[in-house]
Amino acid sequence: MKKVEEELVGVKEIARRANVSIATVDRVLHNRTGVSEKTKEKINSIIQELDYQPNLLARRLASRKAIQFAILIPQISNETDFWQAPLNGIEQAEAEIIQYGIKLDKYFFDLNNKSSFVKQTQVLLKGNLDGVLLAPSFIEESIAFTKELQKRNIPYIFIDSDIPNQESLSFIGPDLFQTGYLAGHLINYLFESGKILLVNISKEIDNHHHLLRKEEGFRTYFQKNNINKEIVKIDIRKTDYKSIKKNLAKILTKEKDVKAIFVTNSRVSYVAHFIEESSIQDKLLIGFDFLNENIEYLKKGTIDFLICQKPQEQGYRGIMALYNKIVQQAPIEKAYFMPIDIVTKENYAFYRN
Amino acid sequence: MKKVEEELVGVKEIARRANVSIATVDRVLHNRTGVSEKTKEKINSIIQELDYQPNLLARRLASRKAIQFAILIPQISNETDFWQAPLNGIEQAEAEIIQYGIKLDKYFFDLNNKSSFVKQTQVLLKGNLDGVLLAPSFIEESIAFTKELQKRNIPYIFIDSDIPNQESLSFIGPDLFQTGYLAGHLINYLFESGKILLVNISKEIDNHHHLLRKEEGFRTYFQKNNINKEIVKIDIRKTDYKSIKKNLAKILTKEKDVKAIFVTNSRVSYVAHFIEESSIQDKLLIGFDFLNENIEYLKKGTIDFLICQKPQEQGYRGIMALYNKIVQQAPIEKAYFMPIDIVTKENYAFYRN
DNA sequence: TCATCTTCCGGTAGCGTACCCGGAAAAGAA
DNA sequence: TTCTTTTCCGGGTACGCTACCGGAAGATGA
Numbered sequence: 001m002k003k004v005e006e007e008l009v010g011v012k013e014i015a016r017r018a019n020v021s022i023a024t025v026d027r028v029l030h031n032r033t034g035v036s037e038k039t040k041e042k043i044n045s046i047i048q049e050l051d052y053q054p055n056l057l058a059r060r061l062a063s064r065k066a067i068q069f070a071i072l073i074p075q076i077s078n079e080t081d082f083w084q085a086p087l088n089g090i091e092q093a094e095a096e097i098i099q100y101g102i103k104l105d106k107y108f109f110d111l112n113n114k115s116s117f118v119k120q121t122q123v124l125l126k127g128n129l130d131g132v133l134l135a136p137s138f139i140e141e142s143i144a145f146t147k148e149l150q151k152r153n154i155p156y157i158f159i160d161s162d163i164p165n166q167e168s169l170s171f172i173g174p175d176l177f178q179t180g181y182l183a184g185h186l187i188n189y190l191f192e193s194g195k196i197l198l199v200n201i202s203k204e205i206d207n208h209h210h211l212l213r214k215e216e217g218f219r220t221y222f223q224k225n226n227i228n229k230e231i232v233k234i235d236i237r238k239t240d241y242k243s244i245k246k247n248l249a250k251i252l253t254k255e256k257d258v259k260a261i262f263v264t265n266s267r268v269s270y271v272a273h274f275i276e277e278s279s280i281q282d283k284l285l286i287g288f289d290f291l292n293e294n295i296e297y298l299k300k301g302t303i304d305f306l307i308c309q310k311p312q313e314q315g316y317r318g319i320m321a322l323y324n325k326i327v328q329q330a331p332i333e334k335a336y337f338m339p340i341d342i343v344t345k346e347n348y349a350f351y352r353n
Numbered sequence: 354m355k356k357v358e359e360e361l362v363g364v365k366e367i368a369r370r371a372n373v374s375i376a377t378v379d380r381v382l383h384n385r386t387g388v389s390e391k392t393k394e395k396i397n398s399i400i401q402e403l404d405y406q407p408n409l410l411a412r413r414l415a416s417r418k419a420i421q422f423a424i425l426i427p428q429i430s431n432e433t434d435f436w437q438a439p440l441n442g443i444e445q446a447e448a449e450i451i452q453y454g455i456k457l458d459k460y461f462f463d464l465n466n467k468s469s470f471v472k473q474t475q476v477l478l479k480g481n482l483d484g485v486l487l488a489p490s491f492i493e494e495s496i497a498f499t500k501e502l503q504k505r506n507i508p509y510i511f512i513d514s515d516i517p518n519q520e521s522l523s524f525i526g527p528d529l530f531q532t533g534y535l536a537g538h539l540i541n542y543l544f545e546s547g548k549i550l551l552v553n554i555s556k557e558i559d560n561h562h563h564l565l566r567k568e569e570g571f572r573t574y575f576q577k578n579n580i581n582k583e584i585v586k587i588d589i590r591k592t593d594y595k596s597i598k599k600n601l602a603k604i605l606t607k608e609k610d611v612k613a614i615f616v617t618n619s620r621v622s623y624v625a626h627f628i629e630e631s632s633i634q635d636k637l638l639i640g641f642d643f644l645n646e647n648i649e650y651l652k653k654g655t656i657d658f659l660i661c662q663k664p665q666e667q668g669y670r671g672i673m674a675l676y677n678k679i680v681q682q683a684p685i686e687k688a689y690f691m692p693i694d695i696v697t698k699e700n701y702a703f704y705r706n
Numbered sequence: 707t708c709a710t711c712t713t714c715c716g717g718t719a720g721c722g723t724a725c726c727c728g729g730a731a732a733a734g735a736a
Numbered sequence: 737t738t739c740t741t742t743t744c745c746g747g748g749t750a751c752g753c754t755a756c757c758g759g760a761a762g763a764t765g766a
Binding site: 024033035060062 | 743744745746747748750751752753
Binding site: 053055056057058060061099100101175178181182184185186189190221337338339340341342344345346347349350351352 | 406408409410411413414452453454528531534535538539542543574690691692693694695697698699700702703704705
């Protein structure tokens with residue numbers, strides 16, 4: 001039972017009650033050495049009793065050293081600017097907390113180049129860090145890196161994709177399986193008969209488990225609901241338009257009865273482009289991510305639905321989770337799954353990435 | 354062009370450069386009286402030049418008086434607990450900023466009782482306020498109230514519904530027209546032939562323009578896209594289940610060809626209940642809001658889609674907007690429309706209100 | 707000219723916490 | 737016992753800013 005008017009007590013009051021100086025109280029608050037067991041207990045019990053909440057304003061003000069965070073995420077390439085959104089969110093959070101004495105270093109790696117990831121982790125480890133936000137795109141290397149972080153007692157959070165069974169503070173990102181499941185549901189709702197074409201477009205092997213997990217969810221929807229729809233699958237391992245076009249043309253002439261196309265990642269705009277170019281009609285097209293290219297086709301009606309997962313908010317929440325945990329010492333959830341948003345021609349203008 | 358390492362300057366440095374005391378700098382910072390025009394200009398130019406950003410930590414710490422906010426929203430009734438969600442968001446924001454010396458008073462009124470609203474505004478005005486978050490459910494009364502706020506120079510923000518052309522700092526809530534428009538789009542996608550039943554369930558006259566605006570958007574969708582679907586409309590002015598049941602039974606026996614039902618607010622669970630009870634099959638049902646009752650029917654498949662607008666986030670953002678504007682002195686948007694979210698059986702578990 | 711107001715400004719005590727410095731008391735070593 | 741360590745603790749200052757108090761000029765009136 002808390003008091004209604006929580007009179008704010010400070011170290012001074014605690015010191016008075018314990019008959020010690022505030023310096024001693026401070027020592028037990030930060031459990032530094034130099035306090036006898038007896039007075040320590042006494043002070044602790046008073047802290048408990050008063051439910052002392054330190055004044056974070058004063059704490060940050062008095063604390064001379066800034067808190068140092070670092071992020072490690074893929075760089076924005078001209079191949080995909082997906083990571084622009086998380087970065088925006090990260091920078092928004094940075095702007096909000098910089099005045100509270102938090103510094104943020106940003107490191108980027110090349111998604112097509114493992115060694116760039118490793119190299120950046122090494123640079124990063126040279127700094128004196130209090131927390132890391134990390135996109136563990138390369139699994140082996142990420143595990144090695146986080147092992148090192150644990151050894152140094154530096155907390156870290158995964159963003160966008162998770163590596164289970166790690167000691168991360170939290171994971172912030174999509175639930176891939178459920179996302180695929182939802183895609184199945186949407187497609188099933190929207191058409192009656194015909195086959196479904198499932199399109200994976202990706203060359204990075206490491207990111208492939210991403211797509212597989214979505215596919216799993218997608219297929220599970222149909223199994224679980226005993227829906228007998230034929231799913232034709234195609235893997236396209238080259239991400240230039242020419243290759244995509246060739247592959248799509250081939251499969252679509254072979255499979256005449258395809259009525260819906262599910263692209264398992266953000267490259268759906270290529271497929272949309274192909275559909276327009278080939279004057280294909282009446283195919284339901286579903287893909288991922290709120291990218292400008294995709295939105296263009298959504299507006300025109302070539303893409304029917306986009307499934308999005310608030311990449312900007314992922315970045316924002318990632319940094320804020322670090323801040324809340326490390327500065328505010330608030331408890332945080334072990335996993336924060338982003339909502340699965342359905343974006344259409346009508347609501348895209350109101351979508352906030 | 355800002356410096357990379359923005360060396361943090363404080364009042365002390367400004368005072369040194371201007372050859373005055375920090376007290377004088379403080380005076381111009383808060384444009385208090387007692388500074389000659391000449392030194393004022395000098396100090397201001399130095400502030401400009403150095404791009405001085407006050408240390409908010411120190412400011413809040415040194416400022417003895419707490420900042421006082423107030424909210425005025427409908428109380429949670431057993432008729433509808435819709436406002437629980439915004440209140441949760443508000444309390445979340447409160448918890449986050451209370452440590453920065455912000456106090457929040459909460460006032461509630463009865464949606465079925467105008468005079469309770471007026472009474473609360475009067476109580477509220479007795480306090481010494483720095484900002485108000487307000488649900489302007491009663492238009493005339495709200496305008497009178499905000500006029501008074503303006504006279505006293507108290508900034509305010511509207512939440513949930515807007516009154517245009519007012520001097521509010523911001524509006525945070527849904528875009529009703531677009532929401533209805535989206536509902537039209539969804540329904541049109543999901544079935545081929547038959548009539549649409551549009552159901553308004555509401556007794557509060559003042560809230561009625563809410564529903565009308567949604568209906569307008571809904572109808573506009575069909576007009577704009579030259580879709581010729583018959584829309585049957587029913588207004589139910591009593592909100593108990595018995596009345597609803599009677600009305601629905603009547604219209605559905607009369608209109609045999611109704612294939613889709615669009616309920617324009619959160620009372621869709623009543624309709625779902627009726628549908629189950631009457632063993633009606635194969636009707637598409639769309640309504641609003643992420644309420645427990647609604648989710649139950651969504652799970653069972655009786656309700657197909659719910660359109661939601663993050664009520665909790667509305668509350669959170671409302672308070673945070675006040676905070677950002679008044680404490681942080683950050684610019685805020687004149688209107689912040691919430692995203693229009695589509696919730697289904699598959700993604701509801703990941704929806705964050 | 708002297709008294710009284712204004713105008714303009716500087717000094718300074720906090721706000722609640724962190725942390726350094728140095729000193730007293732207790733414990734160990736001789 | 738006396739000297740040296742070690743353990744334990746208090747005093748005091750700093751963080752950047754707010755706001756009160758009071759004082760030195762200048763302006764005004766008689």
